[in-house]
Amino acid sequence: MHEHDVLVVGAGGAGLRAAIAAHEEGADVAIVTKLHPVRSHTGAAEGGINAALRDGDSWQDHAYDTMKGSDYLGDAPAIETLCQDSPEETIQLEHWGMPFSREDDGRVSQRPFGGLSFPRTTYAGAETGHHLLHTLYQQVVKRGIQVYDEWYVSRLAVTEDPDPEKRECHGIVAFDVQTGEVAGFRARKGVVLATGGPGQVFDHTTNAVSCTGDGPAMAYRAGVPMEDMEFIQFHPTTLPSTGVLISEGVRGEGGILYNDIGERFMFEHGYASNDGELASRDVVARAELTEVNEGRGVDDEYVHLDMRHLGEERIIDRLENILHLAGDFEGVDGLVEPMPVKPGQHYAMGGIETDENGETLVSGLYAVGECACVSVHGSNRLGGNALPELIVFGARAGRHAAGTDLGEAIIETGRTEDTEIGEVDTPVAPGAIHAGDTDEDAVADGGDPRGEGAGVIPEPNEVVERALEAENRRIDHLMEKDEGVQQAELRAKLQKTMTQNVNVFRTEAGLKQALRDIREVREQYQDVYVDDPSRTFNTDLQQTIEMRNLIDTAEAITLGALARDEFRGAHWRQEYQERRDEKWLKHTLLSWNDGTPELWYKPVILEGEDKTYEPKVRSY
Numbered sequence: 001m002h003e004h005d006v007l008v009v010g011a012g013g014a015g016l017r018a019a020i021a022a023h024e025e026g027a028d029v030a031i032v033t034k035l036h037p038v039r040s041h042t043g044a045a046e047g048g049i050n051a052a053l054r055d056g057d058s059w060q061d062h063a064y065d066t067m068k069g070s071d072y073l074g075d076a077p078a079i080e081t082l083c084q085d086s087p088e089e090t091i092q093l094e095h096w097g098m099p100f101s102r103e104d105d106g107r108v109s110q111r112p113f114g115g116l117s118f119p120r121t122t123y124a125g126a127e128t129g130h131h132l133l134h135t136l137y138q139q140v141v142k143r144g145i146q147v148y149d150e151w152y153v154s155r156l157a158v159t160e161d162p163d164p165e166k167r168e169c170h171g172i173v174a175f176d177v178q179t180g181e182v183a184g185f186r187a188r189k190g191v192v193l194a195t196g197g198p199g200q201v202f203d204h205t206t207n208a209v210s211c212t213g214d215g216p217a218m219a220y221r222a223g224v225p226m227e228d229m230e231f232i233q234f235h236p237t238t239l240p241s242t243g244v245l246i247s248e249g250v251r252g253e254g255g256i257l258y259n260d261i262g263e264r265f266m267f268e269h270g271y272a273s274n275d276g277e278l279a280s281r282d283v284v285a286r287a288e289l290t291e292v293n294e295g296r297g298v299d300d301e302y303v304h305l306d307m308r309h310l311g312e313e314r315i316i317d318r319l320e321n322i323l324h325l326a327g328d329f330e331g332v333d334g335l336v337e338p339m340p341v342k343p344g345q346h347y348a349m350g351g352i353e354t355d356e357n358g359e360t361l362v363s364g365l366y367a368v369g370e371c372a373c374v375s376v377h378g379s380n381r382l383g384g385n386a387l388p389e390l391i392v393f394g395a396r397a398g399r400h401a402a403g404t405d406l407g408e409a410i411i412e413t414g415r416t417e418d419t420e421i422g423e424v425d426t427p428v429a430p431g432a433i434h435a436g437d438t439d440e441d442a443v444a445d446g447g448d449p450r451g452e453g454a455g456v457i458p459e460p461n462e463v464v465e466r467a468l469e470a471e472n473r474r475i476d477h478l479m480e481k482d483e484g485v486q487q488a489e490l491r492a493k494l495q496k497t498m499t500q501n502v503n504v505f506r507t508e509a510g511l512k513q514a515l516r517d518i519r520e521v522r523e524q525y526q527d528v529y530v531d532d533p534s535r536t537f538n539t540d541l542q543q544t545i546e547m548r549n550l551i552d553t554a555e556a557i558t559l560g561a562l563a564r565d566e567f568r569g570a571h572w573r574q575e576y577q578e579r580r581d582e583k584w585l586k587h588t589l590l591s592w593n594d595g596t597p598e599l600w601y602k603p604v605i606l607e608g609e610d611k612t613y614e615p616k617v618r619s620y
């Protein structure tokens with residue numbers, strides 16, 4: 001068994017920053033990651049990092065913009081922490097060598113971004129994430145932090161207790177992708193999940209194939225609530241054939257959106273009469289699809305994003321990467337013609353419920369980055385606010401996991417005596433909770449499903465050993481079958497229904513159809529088998545396990561979307577086209593509840609350090 005103080009699962013921006021912070025506090029920290037760190041999806045981030053760095057700007061203005069962008073569903077303590085700490089964390093990156101773009105006078109450049117009242121997005125060309133990842137990885141290497149690279153984490157080692165609040169996380173189980181060896185990892189102080197987004201739940205997405213919601217799904221099954229899962233961001237400018245992102249930086253630099261008849265529709269059709277193309281992402285995505293649905297789309301599918309007027313020099317200086325993406329993936333030269341764009345799945349605002357220190361309900365388990373919901377983005381994330389979240393909350397979670405006292409968190413996780421329990425009108429029962437795995441997956445990962453150890457609190461090493469045994473049984477079970485259904489077929493079916501029914505425009509009938517399809521896929525997954533019999537580089541096995549995570553994540557997204565009968569931020573419902581503050585100034589939470597998901601709510605915190613954010617009509 002491997003043993004460390006702190007185990008960080010994931011090596012994107014969030015995981016690397018958490019590991020560095022834990023190491024700086026003196027912890028023996030290791031990173032376990034299914035991809036080499038610099039292949040993490042953070043590397044795809046293009047546009048930049050929001051930080052109030054300049055005279056005339058302030059963290060308070062950043063916080064106001066973020067709360068407004070969240071459509072008043074973000075929690076003020078989290079938003080204010082993000083905006084207060086982002087400048088220092090950004091300057092820290094600069095000191096670690098991040099090659100930010102600069103003005104002639106030597107200051108780091110900042111550009112306008114959607115929903116911001118000040119040009120506060122700091123960037124490194126249109127490759128900000130790439131440079132961020134390399135800068136942080138260099139610090140990890142410099143410090144000699146151990147990286148278990150290409151190890152796939154498939155189970156958390158959590159104690160068994162009927163009450164999730166009494167469970168403890170003592171480690172993880174992972175397999176070495178190269179050899180197939182399955183091993184237990186004990187964490188003496190804490191496990192930090194930093195596994196990124198679940199974009200593969202959809203088929204038109206800016207997210208990589210590695211973004212399969214592993215962290216949220218494992219935490220969910222271990223008893224940690226999922227928060228605000230219904231809020232999925234659809235980015236307005238993705239390339240139609242692949243979903244590859246065209247950064248908001250293009251519009252930030254002055255790029256213009258046109259419909260098929262050459263109208264600058266954001267202004268001409270009144271979608272955002274003040275901010276036009278730089279309205280918040282949810283507003284622009286809905287505007288584009290309305291244009292297409294009303295017959296003004298190009299080829300009935302997309303709109304045009306034009307940056308030619310910016311001139312070659314400026315484009316090459318600030319957006320060169322965009323020219324390559326449009327050329328390589330769509331065959332379009334952005335210097336001489338407009339680029340085709342349409343909305344695509346981009347980001348999950350919801351995720352693993354945490355407080356400002358990254359702690360979850362289960363003791364010893366932390367979550368940070370896109371897999372977590374602290375909640376800074378509420379119902380709609382502003383562009384440029386995810387990267388600061390990684391570094392601000394990554395640093396906090398790493399420090400706290402290492403044992404540093406950060407003070408008591410204001411945001412509370414879990415239920416109280418007054419918790420409001422919700423109900424969802426579902427068309428079908430949850431169905432096969434074991435979903436093709438052995439019985440263990442109905443209980444907390446690492447728990448003892450047979451109840452043999454009930455009432456006895458096992459030693460931490462024993463918890464990891466049990467989780468290891470359970471995982472070996474699951475893998476053997478998946479490998480022993482030699483016929484049935486393959487995960488690729490199920491994945492395509494799941495992605496198709498999610499893209500059709502849980503997209504920008506949502507209807508009750510569509511959401512119910514999605515839930516039926518998801519539960520059918522869950523039933524079929526019982527018959528799943530792994531075709532590749534080898535144990536080395538068995539991507540079939542890995543993707544089959546990821547498929548299980550996609551099912552649980554997709555179900556949580558759809559259940560949340562069905563429950564929330566209002567229009568807020570990125571969540572639009574045909575039957576309820578109004579924001580309903582009297583009913584819905586609250587977060588949606590889902591507990592796994594041994595496979596029969598339970599819905600409950602907790603209020604949004606609008607009280608900040610020295611002001612209360614009053615919900616207003618959101619216009620741009």
Ligand SMILES: Cc1cc2nc3c(=O)[nH]c(=O)nc-3n(C[C@H](O)[C@H](O)[C@H](O)COP(=O)(O)OP(=O)(O)OC[C@H]3O[C@@H](n4cnc5c(N)ncnc54)[C@H](O)[C@@H]3O)c2cc1C
Pocket residue numbers: 009010011012013014015032033034035036037040041042043044045046047048049050128129151152153154194195196197206207208210211214215245346347368369370371383384385386387388390
């Ligand atoms: C194309 C694109 C452009 C973007 N541009 C911007 C931008 O300009 N500004 C901004 O603020 N935000 C941007 N975002 C959002 C932002 O980049 C992401 O939200 C953020 O990078 C996610 O970082 P992360 O560390 O949480 O996860 P990731 O970077 O996705 O890293 C996840 C890590 O977890 C590991 N992992 C996952 N599952 C397992 C497992 N089971 N076992 C072991 N390891 C596992 C992976 O190997 C990886 O190392 C963009 C997003 C996309 C998709």
